[in-house]
Amino acid sequence: QQQVKQSPQSLIVQKGGISIINCAYENTAFDYFPWYQQFPGKGPALLIAIRPDVSEKKEGRFTISFNKSAKQFSLHIMDSQPGDSATYFCASRFGNEKLTFGTGTRLTIIP
């Protein structure tokens, strides 16, 4: 089974700091790498996504860095805020097929 390995499992960051979550994938055919944000009691919501033809994508305070040769990608949250406290899932997919999710990172932003 194709896996996506996500780390760390949990992360505590001070308000205003940078939160970094990492993922590694196995299947070189994957061509879509989204990050989802999930608040307690809610469904995952698409946060930001990248395709392998670019090495970085930025949307506001959220940036995905992508390293195709290393088969790794990461989410950076700049100026982290308490409202960013949630569980973050990376995922990978080929075409319009199923998403393969990482195991999730519980992010807590402390004042």
Next chain:
Amino acid sequence: DSGVTQTPKHLITATGQRVTLRCSPRSGDLSVYWYQQSLDQGLQFLIQYYNGEERAKGNILERFSAQQFPDLHSELNLSSLELGDSALYFCASSPRDRSSYEQYFGPGTRLTVT
């Protein structure tokens, strides 16, 4: 709000019973995906339907089945329920265009088997 609706929100039932979870995709979306989220397993893909046809199967038990109807809503049927089936069940939908990649998740159904 993703535009994907799921009912019921919560479901409590006993072992051995059968339940049906319902999902209505976003307007215009042809693909529906079902996922199971439990504390120790994360988000696990169960099954995908595209325009009424089964497209892909994941870690779906034989006791579980799904279908997508002509109006594109989908139902996930869980039978002979066991305690271990307690989980959050999400459906997601994808846009009509197959070159699009986004999946939009519903709010989920929390199933508790006692």
